[in-house]
Amino acid sequence: MAGDLLRFNQEQLEEDIQQALSDWHQMSRLESPFTALYLYRRFLQESLGNIQQATNRLLDLALEQLNREYPVHVDVLRGRYVEGQKADVVAGQLNMSQATFHRKRNEALPLLTAEIVRMEEAERSAYRQRMERRLEISASPHLFGRSERIAQLLTLIETTEAPWLFALVGIGGIGKTTLADALARRLIESPTFYGIGWTTARQTTFSVGGSLSARQQPTLSSAILVERLCKQLLGEEIFHVQRSAEELLLLLEEHLRAYPHFIVIDNLESVHDVGTLLPLLRRLANPSKFLITTRNSLYDEPDLYHITVPELEWKDSLALIRQEIEARNITSGASAKETELFPIYETVGGNPLALRLVVGQLHRHPLAAVLNDLVSARGSQAEALYTHIYWHAWSQLTPTEQDVFIAMPLVSEQGGRLDLLAAMCELEESELRQAVDTLAVLNLIDVRGDLYERRYTIHSLTRSFLHEQVIRWQQEALEAPA
Template identity: 35%
Template sequence: MDEVAVSSGLLKQTLEAWEKQQPVPAVWQSFVAWPQLRGLSATELSLRLYDLCQEMVQQQLNGQRQVEGLPPITPPTTRPAALAVLVQEFSQNSEKLEGWSTLYHRHFSPVSLRPKEIETAVPHSRRNVDRRHRQGVDMLWELLYRQEMTAMGRTEMARLCRHLPPPDYAHLFGVETLLNRLLEWAVAAESLPFFSIEGIGGIGKTTIARAAAHQMAKRGGWADVLWVSARQYNLDVEHGRLQPTTRAAQTFADIALHLSEQLGQLHLAGLPAEVKLERLQPILKANPHLVIIDNLETLADVDMLIPRLEPLADPTRFLLTSRHTMSRYPYIHILPVPDLSLADSQRLIESELARRHKPPSLTPAQMATIYQTVGGLPLALKLIAAQLARRPYEQALSWLQQADLTDPYIFIYRHAWHSLSPPAQRLLVDIMEIGPDGENWEGLELLSGLEGVALGTAVDELIDVSLLETSHQQDALLYRLHRLTVTFLRADVLGGWKMW
């Protein structure tokens, strides 16, 4: 029902219709909070609506009676009984109780009382009786209005979120700061229209994007929320296996097609990708849309896509996730996703164990060993939790230290490894043993034997594919490898991958 239609005037019309035994306004069939009213005949609508309102009024009346220390009302079957209940309710000196009482006894009691009867029984002036009646009508209207607005909000939320994937999490840990940054970006008029969530595979980019999109939709202000996934595989955490996805976008043309379909522009299906985006531009420029493109790095022609999306932006916002940095584009905000802290990593594992009805029994030393091996990588921590739910800690640790968990990740690392130049590959292996705090530029030169432009080019390559991370300590820029990257290098690169 339209917000304006939910008015006290509509309720007064309806009460009068019941008094005169006339049909109630048909607009009630579009009342979102009560879908059971749809498709009814005029007679059925009047009866069903009356039953629903009667139940609501009696519930509110009993609530107020309880506040005043009175027992729940027994619907009166005789006029003297109805008048006795009315007098009891008016003797409590509660305006709210008197308002619900007047509304109930006028319209919803099995024995309806006329205004004159109420005026005589209370005793109150006719003016005061009318005031209490208006108060009761207004309270019922406010209740109906709140219920309808809540239902409309749920319906609108469901519409906006229809393209979002189901959440792959029960609880989120350690991402509040990242989510707040994304929410601020979404509403800041002066912000760049693109935001790229970046980090190593399994760090939680998709989870953060999905959670942010859901919260942005909840806040409203969007004509629609679109989600296009370029993810080629999903990970079965329970069994540590990769499952191919269906309809994953692989090219610029696929992205254009998915956007057209989600915007309802099915007639654009046969047109070239560039033409599709030209036809979508007026829609996306007229009203703000939120567009999420997940796993952008798997697209074959990402450098063709990004410049063609830029004309569609503002007021529309684009939220991207990628293992490769988009920092070369001046109109894209970059949000690197850090590891979870040790404490948040333990909370995540314990949450996963609790979800499987297993006691969270990790000691600080056991958790420290896990964290030393894989760091705060959410997907790896979920894999470990799945193992801990099935086997003792010692066996799970042996599985972990033998790097059996490399299988689900191997496509990530092999793809990244083979995309590197030989100098970048050498640098990655040479710096494998740097400490968790990182190494400065001079340290990289010393460890790798590279310097100047050659070292700079190799470092840029590793950063671009999220294999090398940077941090600032005082005035120094430090470089470090993710712990899981080191695990893979030891188990697979040094164990037999073709290097250079």
């Protein structure tokens, strides 16, 4: 891809190289003709923003490489431009006629252009590999039903103006991390940013096999975030000298101001986490941009651009199910009809994590048994899934909020208005509104409708969860010693 990009601009690049050589000794350069080259962008950072030094370093390295095969052509260019001598003087030093000098110079420019193209392609490949190593997901997964949303977000993120802070919001397992990964991979090639950053606040990991494990890492504080980003973006060497937390922050702030980055902070799963870090992100943003993924809606933060990640539609869920069946070589499901697979969607909805969990168990169990286990909350896989997605939010609810949540399966998939919920729960509307606000912030309920009417409902997976698992949690809480 990099080669194609450069081939289309080959003629322009040759003109830019000619101009850059002519300006070799210009000390007041305000702009480089190599701005779009990744090689130049790296040299610019290494030269601490010195445009002339970065431009000349790129040319000097290319001349050094070219000298291995075309030393005479390089001598012509160095004598004329680097040493700044007139053509006849250089021709005399090289024992050639002026006609030969001009011929060699004209031959040298395309050769130098080809060498810079080769170097740039290698640099872009190395840059992409460096950026991809920073991402949490080792390989880019196929996305279903997200293309339009990704395109809209890329347009917003690549502008050199606000918004500077973005939040991908949604229930656990809905695909926030996968969507953030897709955005980051596409932005690796963006000329808007000098690099990609990625860090996570994840405390637990849920495998598609149905196991839940704790991650041994501290809670993501402001100081830890600054340290991680400094290490990732500025390199380990800055820690060779002892620096205070404020000194590290100033270094990071200066770097992100001079060289805009796109940075993902994944799995900020509590309002407290986000509230603690937002002041820091505001300080570091502009022109750099930050994207957080969280289960909590934060509409009270006016400068945080919210993107709610919805469930997959049926057709996209079916495509994901079939891909998982093929990838896992589940022969029993390879020829399954849509009608045979639809009960999966009816039970768990379009939650990608739950869909993968169901398919993963088809090696060992029939589909009906797997789905019954989810609805009845039987087995370690079902309990681990529900704990991963719901426990943290459930544990934050007041008794009234829990009661409203438990009543939600009585509402249709199309949703119920506030007055219906008030009648069902036997609550005053003001008290109910407060409970609904909390459930919406935690993305436990789905808010639908328009400016004039709002309706409230729940995901299919949440219906399954509320059928049995939440009753067990309530019972365990009652039986727990005071």
